Amino acid sequence: DIQMTQSPSSLSASVGDRVTITCRASQGITIELSWYQQKPGKAPKRLIYAASNLQSGVPSRFSGSGSGTDFTLTISTLQPEDFATYYCLQYARYPRTFGQGTRVDIK
C-alpha cells in the first residue's frame, strides 16, 4: 500500500497568512494526488485534483504543486472560511490512501 505522510498535523494561523501543507507518498504517484477541505460535521470537498488543477468554483487563493512523491497545498491569503481540516488523497493505486489530515485553526 502507498503511505501518505501529511504535515503538519495542525497549525495555527491568522487571516491573511500564507499557509503551506505538504504530503509525501511512500512511492511515486506521478501527479495522481488530490486535496480536500473538510469542515466539522460536513463531507470533504475537493479543492485540487491531478496535483495542481483547481476544482471549478474553488477560490484561486488555493493552489497545488508537486509530482512523484512530494506535494504541496498552498493557501496564499488565509480567509476566515478556510479554517478547516485538509486531506490529501493518492489515487495512483488501490487501496486509495489519505494523509492523516492537517487542522488549520485560528491563532
Place this chain on the structure above:
Amino acid sequence: EVQLVESGGGLVQPGGSLRLSCAASGFTFSRYSMNWVRQAPGKGLEWVSYIYSGLTTMLYADSVKGRFTISRDNAKSTLSLQMDSLRAEDTAVYYCARVSSPYGDIDYWGPGTLVTVSS
C-alpha cells in the same frame, strides 16, 4: 446537480449486520465507478470499498475484507454496502463517493451516514 444521499446507518450490536444505501441523482450513475469511505469519530478518512461502473470489479480495504460487500443497481442508481460481523472499530460516518472520470479520484461526496457498533 450531482447528489449522493446515504441512508441505513444506526446503532448495531457487535457481530450484527447493517446495510447502507446511497441514492444517486443528477448524473448518469451507470457510467461512474463508486467508493465507500469512512471516518471514525475525531479521526481521518479511510477508504473502504470500490465498485467499477460495469460491476466487474469490487475492491476492499483489508480491514473489511470478508465482512463487507459492495454492490450497485444501475437501473435504480443505487449503491449499497452490506456490512456483516460488525466490530466496535467499524463505528464511523460512512460516505458514498463518486469516482471522478477520467481522473480516478473522488469528485463528489454524500453527506454521510453514522454507523455505531456498540452493546
